[in-house]
Amino acid sequence: MKFVVRTLVISAAAAIAISTAYAQSAAIAKRKDILKGFGDATKPVAAMLKGEAAYDGAAVQKALATYAAGAKELKGLFPDDSKTGGDTAALPAIWADKAKFEGIFDKLAADSTAAAAAIKDEASLKANFGKVLGNCKACHDDFRAKKS
Ligand code: HEC
Numbered sequence: 001m002k003f004v005v006r007t008l009v010i011s012a013a014a015a016i017a018i019s020t021a022y023a024q025s026a027a028i029a030k031r032k033d034i035l036k037g038f039g040d041a042t043k044p045v046a047a048m049l050k051g052e053a054a055y056d057g058a059a060v061q062k063a064l065a066t067y068a069a070g071a072k073e074l075k076g077l078f079p080d081d082s083k084t085g086g087d088t089a090a091l092p093a094i095w096a097d098k099a100k101f102e103g104i105f106d107k108l109a110a111d112s113t114a115a116a117a118a119i120k121d122e123a124s125l126k127a128n129f130g131k132v133l134g135n136c137k138a139c140h141d142d143f144r145a146k147k148s
Pocket residue numbers: 028031032033035036038039040042067087088089090091101102104105108132133135136137139140143144
């Protein structure tokens with residue numbers, strides 16, 4: 001009887017350890033997936049800003065909607081147990097200054113919503129999109145590991 005109880009306790013502990021590890025790697029994979037989507041959505045707009053592609057309002061609105069929705073979701077994808085593993089480029093600074101980090105996601109969402117209303121053509125794209133992308137840089141400068 002004693003043996004059975006001990007086995008149960010041990011397997012429960014193992015199950016908790018496994019599900020914690022799963023939650024951690026799932027959060028890392030999910031946030032990388034959303035951020036990769038940010039990169040993919042930005043590419044056509046970057047080409048427009050450089051004058052390499054014609055203005056495409058649908059692609060611009062799609063990028064802004066992707067940022068606004070993603071920023072809200074990303075705030076919940078940096079739990080304390082996801083500081084390492086999964087080939088993450090997240091820096092410890094995120095957990096040292098969570099309020100500042102999450103504040104940039106809030107600003108990205110707000111700026112994206114404002115830009116979606118303001119951008120109607122190429123001129124308004126050029127006038128308004130840079131402010132949105134400034135949030136990507138502001139966060140990456142402080143909170144993402146530089147590529148070596
Ligand atoms: C508030 C912080 C923050 C903001 C804002 C932000 N990022 Fe990031 N980004 C990160 C962090 C942290 C990582 C690394 C995530 C990881 O590896 O776990 C990252 C990773 C990425 C990646 C690599 C994803 C991969 O394949 O692993 C891309 C691409 C990216 N960001 C694009 C963008 C773009 C474009 C914007 C703006 C529209 C943006 N990010 C805004 C923090 C941010």
